[in-house]
Amino acid sequence: MTDTASQTPRLRVAPSPTGDPHVGTAYMSLFNLAFARQQGGKFVLRIEDTDRARFREDSEQQVFDMLHWLGLHWDEGPDVGGPYAPYRQSERLDTYRPYVERLLAEGKAYHCWCSTERLAQMREVQQKTKQPTGYDRLCHGKTREERAALPGFTETPVVRMLIPEDVELHFEDLIRGRVSAPRPDDQVILKADGFPTYHLAVVVDDHEMGITHVVRGEEWISSTPKHILLYRWLGLEPPKWAHMPLLRNTDKSKISKRKNPAARLTWFREQGYLPEALVNFLALLAYPPAQGAEGEDVEVFTFEEFSKDFDWRKVNPVGPIFDLKKLDWLNGVYVRGLEVGELASRLLPYLVDAGVLGAEPTLGELARLRSVTELIQTRMVLLTEAAPLVRPFFVADADLEVADDARAQLKEDAPQVLDAAVAALTELGDERSGVLGSESTWNAAAIEAALRAAVVDGLGIKPKFAFGPLRTAVSGQRVSPPLFESMEILGRTSTLARLQRLRDDLA
Numbered sequence: 001m002t003d004t005a006s007q008t009p010r011l012r013v014a015p016s017p018t019g020d021p022h023v024g025t026a027y028m029s030l031f032n033l034a035f036a037r038q039q040g041g042k043f044v045l046r047i048e049d050t051d052r053a054r055f056r057e058d059s060e061q062q063v064f065d066m067l068h069w070l071g072l073h074w075d076e077g078p079d080v081g082g083p084y085a086p087y088r089q090s091e092r093l094d095t096y097r098p099y100v101e102r103l104l105a106e107g108k109a110y111h112c113w114c115s116t117e118r119l120a121q122m123r124e125v126q127q128k129t130k131q132p133t134g135y136d137r138l139c140h141g142k143t144r145e146e147r148a149a150l151p152g153f154t155e156t157p158v159v160r161m162l163i164p165e166d167v168e169l170h171f172e173d174l175i176r177g178r179v180s181a182p183r184p185d186d187q188v189i190l191k192a193d194g195f196p197t198y199h200l201a202v203v204v205d206d207h208e209m210g211i212t213h214v215v216r217g218e219e220w221i222s223s224t225p226k227h228i229l230l231y232r233w234l235g236l237e238p239p240k241w242a243h244m245p246l247l248r249n250t251d252k253s254k255i256s257k258r259k260n261p262a263a264r265l266t267w268f269r270e271q272g273y274l275p276e277a278l279v280n281f282l283a284l285l286a287y288p289p290a291q292g293a294e295g296e297d298v299e300v301f302t303f304e305e306f307s308k309d310f311d312w313r314k315v316n317p318v319g320p321i322f323d324l325k326k327l328d329w330l331n332g333v334y335v336r337g338l339e340v341g342e343l344a345s346r347l348l349p350y351l352v353d354a355g356v357l358g359a360e361p362t363l364g365e366l367a368r369l370r371s372v373t374e375l376i377q378t379r380m381v382l383l384t385e386a387a388p389l390v391r392p393f394f395v396a397d398a399d400l401e402v403a404d405d406a407r408a409q410l411k412e413d414a415p416q417v418l419d420a421a422v423a424a425l426t427e428l429g430d431e432r433s434g435v436l437g438s439e440s441t442w443n444a445a446a447i448e449a450a451l452r453a454a455v456v457d458g459l460g461i462k463p464k465f466a467f468g469p470l471r472t473a474v475s476g477q478r479v480s481p482p483l484f485e486s487m488e489i490l491g492r493t494s495t496l497a498r499l500q501r502l503r504d505d506l507a
């Protein structure tokens with residue numbers, strides 16, 4: 001037997017490819033990885049695809065994509081390989097077989113030929129008569145022939161563990177200390193289809209892959225006695241366990257993909273959250289904020305900072321509330337903290353998706369996007385919020401749509417304001433006024449000065465009302481990035497065309 005304490009830590013996350021990856025997979029990966037990196041250990045991705053009924057073909061790739069998106073990279077896994085390949089349980093069926101045979105030969109496990117109908121009936125009777133539910137061991141000690149003579153028989157047997165009277169129900173957990181779990185039923189370990197169940201596969205694989213720490217959700221606490229038993233029967237050194245709390249909705253219920261869209265990892269990317277904000281958010285769930293130099297709470301931190309001081313004992317076993325308001329706040333912090341060019345490139349796929357830009361933007365478009373990004377960086381929380389703000393800068397003047405609410409708030413003096421603005425801006429950068437007729441005089445400060453002189457001072461209209469029609473003309477919206485800067489980016493020709501267009505519309 002090896003001493004796990006002296007080994008390099010090896011941790012794993014073991015998602016089942018049963019649909020859109022669950023946010024819990026990222027949560028588990030993060031905590032596994034934080035400890036693995038701190039200890040100079042390894043992080044393994046294992047795909048637990050033994051449940052063929054719930055298997056979904058595209059799910060595995062989504063797991064890869066989402067964990068990579070979050071920057072939670074693994075050292076070994078089905079895609080990158082490693083010394084313990086294969087890392088997909090469906091490809092390891094031959095590995096499990098000898099373990100099952102050994103348990104059968106030693107009388108620790110037995111065949112069960114009970115049909116699903118019989119098992120369902122048995123459960124119903126147990127429930128009605130208020131007896132504890134569990135397998136009644138009808139098949140135990142019987143040969144196939146003996147059992148075949150009784151009702152409720154199927155040709156294809158499963159294999160069950162024979163849980164002894166003195167099964168150990170306590171174990172040490174890195175987060176929870178001493179934990180006790182209920183007495184298990186005679187758990188099926190090999191299914192009729194020849195696939196192992198999770199319980200056998202997890203023990204065999206964690207052993208074979210040299211896993212030293214099993215970090216998983218608290219829903220597995222009740223299974224741990226079965227796993228301890230299997231380790232003992234097979235003469236294997238058990239790993240250390242850390243059962244993470246389940247994430248909860250604001251009403252304290254368990255987060256499920258059926259009820260909460262935020263249970264799906266892909267949802268966060270669709271909504272326009274930054275992966276680093278989500279990682280930071282997950283790190284704060286059931287875990288205290290970092291401490292600053294003055295002992296103050298520091299809620300914004302990187303994965304490296306999190307990993308450096310990570311300690312299982314700091315994990316709070318009470319299910320943390322999944323509060324998206326906090327994530328929104330963090331996302332805003334990260335959005336504002338990004339270098340402008342970086343933010344622009346993060347926005348790009350969302351803008352392409354929204355049809356604001358084509359799949360292959362020109363260099364000119366990218367340069368313009370960078371300028372616009374600078375204007376909107378403080379005006380958004382989610383990356384998806386950029387599209388309506390950016391769109392006006394990428395539509396032809398003649399195609400700019402004026403939103404109904406923007407049009408509705410135009411006052412009677414709008415034509416007058418637009419006329420004055422057109423005149424002032426035509427003047428600006430026009431040779432006759434003595435200013436050089438080049439785009440270099442076309443800048444936000446000069447535009448603002450010209451418009452203030454012409455509209456605010458010239459017509460005696462308060463700035464608040466003076467600039468509304470101009471904003472509507474250039475952006476089509478009531479709310480837009482700063483007006484003068486927007487005009488600078490659009491350029492003189494486009495700005496004038498848009499002002500004139502709305503003016504003509506109002507004629």
Ligand code: GLU
Nearest residue numbers: 014015016048202215216
């Ligand atoms: N396949 C299990 C799950 O998806 C893994 C549990 C474990 O980490 O042992 O929850």
